[in-house]
Amino acid sequence: MPTASPAALPIRRLTLRDLTACADLSENRGWPREEHKWGFLLTSGTGYGIDDPDGGLVSACVVTRYGPQERPDLCAIGMVLVAERHARQGVGRRMMRHVLAELGPVPLTLHATRYGRPLYEELGFKVIGQAEMIRGRFTPDGTAPAVATRPATAEDLSAILRLDEEVVGTDRTPVVTRLPAFADLLHVAEEHGRIIGYAAAWPTADTHVVGPLIAQDTRTAKALVASLATRSGRPLRTDVDVRHEELLTWAKARGLQSVGLNAVMSCGITELPGDWRRRFAPVTVAAI
Secondary structure, X not given: OOOOOHHHOOEEEEOHHHHHHHHHHHHHOOOOOOHHHHHHHHHHOEEEEEEOOOOOEEEEEEEEEEOOOOOOOEEEEEEEEEOHHHOOOOHXXXXXXXXXXXXXXXXXXXXEOOOXXXXXXXXXXXXXXXXXXXXXXXXXXXXXXXXXXXXXXXXXXXXXXXXXXXXXOOOOHHHHOOXXXXXXXXXXXXXXXXXXXEEEEEEOOOOEEEEEEEEOOHHHHHHHHHHHHXXXXXXXXXXXXXXXXXXXXXXXXXXXXXXXXXXXXXXXXOOOOOOHHHEEEOOOOOOO
């Protein structure tokens, strides 16, 4: 009996039982395994996958919904992967079309590499910005921080949620409430007893990823990054909106180096909601 084309195999919802298969797929395409991140995305969002009859996954992606779950304000698409041996056979296109059909007329966003961008443009996405990935071991400049920072406590969560929704322009409760368990570090910045920013650092195999990074201004963002770096002990990695030139210049002077650029794309909206001036980095490029 002939084997079904991978582009014709059924698409199903992924669960936490698929963590190893998702990590294997990442590794197959030269990405870090990052089971920890996959677990976070599969619990805060919805995973889609195509099973390989020979074992593992042919393809996967994750959708994170923001706002009311039944009628989201915005959805982020990420972790769109196709196994190497099934590449260039229309699998990624079919997966994306399935997801778009299921989501319907909801504003969408994603971060695209130069390899994925042509497919997304074909499907109606347009470039609305860029994010620069920087990575390296942070070197303090020896000066006192301009803004007071401290580790977040459980009592801070409601204030963090209010600030996050104000800045991002939509409710990210399912994501933000999982940060204390997902991240190794979660810090807030305060001024006159009021929280004016927050940031998390979550682990990969050899780095801490700084995200989200929400701050009243650039000096607050710098203070939060420095605060996390002091307690991390690992190289840092983050993806900064390129419009935040001052933060990028400062971070590079402190030892982080540019790794590359991703296009921020959208469909159904011309720009992301909220205040980009206070949104410095996403939780992960697979979400917002």
